[in-house]
Amino acid sequence: MNRLLILIITSLFLSSCDLKAPEVKKEDTDISANEQLKISDNRDLNSTELDYAKKICLALEDKTETFNRLIGEARRYTFLRRINECSDSERALSDHSVVITAPDRFGDPLVFKPISTAISNFTYNVFTHEENVIKSTCAKVLGGDNVLPKLIQPIGKDFVKFRFYTADTFEYFIYLKNGDNWYAKRFESIKVILSSNSNDYGVVSQRIFGGYCPNGRQSYVIQQLK
Numbered sequence: 001m002n003r004l005l006i007l008i009i010t011s012l013f014l015s016s017c018d019l020k021a022p023e024v025k026k027e028d029t030d031i032s033a034n035e036q037l038k039i040s041d042n043r044d045l046n047s048t049e050l051d052y053a054k055k056i057c058l059a060l061e062d063k064t065e066t067f068n069r070l071i072g073e074a075r076r077y078t079f080l081r082r083i084n085e086c087s088d089s090e091r092a093l094s095d096h097s098v099v100i101t102a103p104d105r106f107g108d109p110l111v112f113k114p115i116s117t118a119i120s121n122f123t124y125n126v127f128t129h130e131e132n133v134i135k136s137t138c139a140k141v142l143g144g145d146n147v148l149p150k151l152i153q154p155i156g157k158d159f160v161k162f163r164f165y166t167a168d169t170f171e172y173f174i175y176l177k178n179g180d181n182w183y184a185k186r187f188e189s190i191k192v193i194l195s196s197n198s199n200d201y202g203v204v205s206q207r208i209f210g211g212y213c214p215n216g217r218q219s220y221v222i223q224q225l226k
Contacts, residue, residue, distance in 0.1 A: 029151070029163045033212040037152070037159055037175040037182040044148040049164040050141060053149070056170060057138035059192050060129040063202025067100055067110050067126065074101040076115070077203075082222040083121060086213035095226060096122055121221050127190055127204045133160055133172055158182060168194045186211040187220075200225075 045053060067075075077100070081093035096119060098112035110126035118124070129138040137149040152161045155174070159182050163171040169191045175182035191206035203225070210220025 029161075029165070031161065031163070031173050031184050031187070033184065033216060033218070035184045037161070037184070039152065041161075042150055042152040045137075045151060045162075045164065049151075049162075050148070052164040052167050052170065053137055054141045055167050055194055056164075056190075056192050057129050057134070057142050059194055059202035060127070060134075060138065061142065061202070064110065064126075064128040064130065066202065068102050068106070070100065070102045074099040077112070078226040079122070080222075080224045080226050081121065082224075084210075084218060084220050086215055086217045086219045088217065090222075093121060093221075094119075098124070100126065123207060123209060123221075123223060127207065133174075133188075137162070168192050184212065 076097060078095055078097045080095055082090045083093055084090045097115040099115060100110065100112050103110060110128060112124045112126060114124075129135070129142070133155060136153060139145065140147060140149045152159055154160075158177055159175040161173045161175065161184075163173075165171075169189065171187060171189045173184050174186040176185045187208075187210060189206070189208040190204055193200050193203050193205050195201060205225040207223045208220055209223075210218055213219050
């Protein structure tokens with residue numbers, strides 16, 4: 001069983017009363033470091049997962065529309081950051097402030113811009129319902145498609161496996177090809193603000209992204225809205 005995000009989010013819980021540890025995972029959504037992909041595990045998302053996916057995709061879609069309307073204006077956000085580099089402990093990184101405004105040309109990707117200097121270990125792209133990894137799932141749940149999205153989906157020459165386990169958070173794991181098989185190598189956790197009364201409805205309040213190290217540990221960065 002993969003204990004990566006349970007441990008990460010549990011540690012965040014201890015430092016922030018606004019976060020909580022995820023629910024116990026079902027066996028067919030458990031992931032272990034460098035595990036081999038089992039296509040036999042594939043299935044349609046169940047009714048609970050579909051409900052969670054729809055809530056998240058609706059919020060991401062609304063956020064995308066909101067940000068695309070920011071013509072001549074901008075919103076500012078500050079993120080707390082932590083990093084783990086294949087060790088057994090995290091270390092704090094400096095806070096980072098960014099702004100978001102509508103792109104110069106309609107249809108271009110939404111991108112955060114640094115208030116001062118761009119830094120490493122920060123994801124500037126804005127995660128939306130049109131992100132390549134989630135685009136197909138969101139299109140199905142938002143479009144009323146009769147074909148249900150799958151737990152495991154192809155992404156280029158590789159595969160992605162989803163875990164929708166709370167109404168506002170999902171994880172995905174990228175399986176990269178090595179020889180004739182695919183192995184879990186990279187991951188990301190996305191937490192979305194779902195309060196319809198919030199001006200930040202649909203904004204990703206927390207991203208945890210990284211991969212599995214040769215020593216069996218994980219390398220990841222936590223990017224959390226302040």
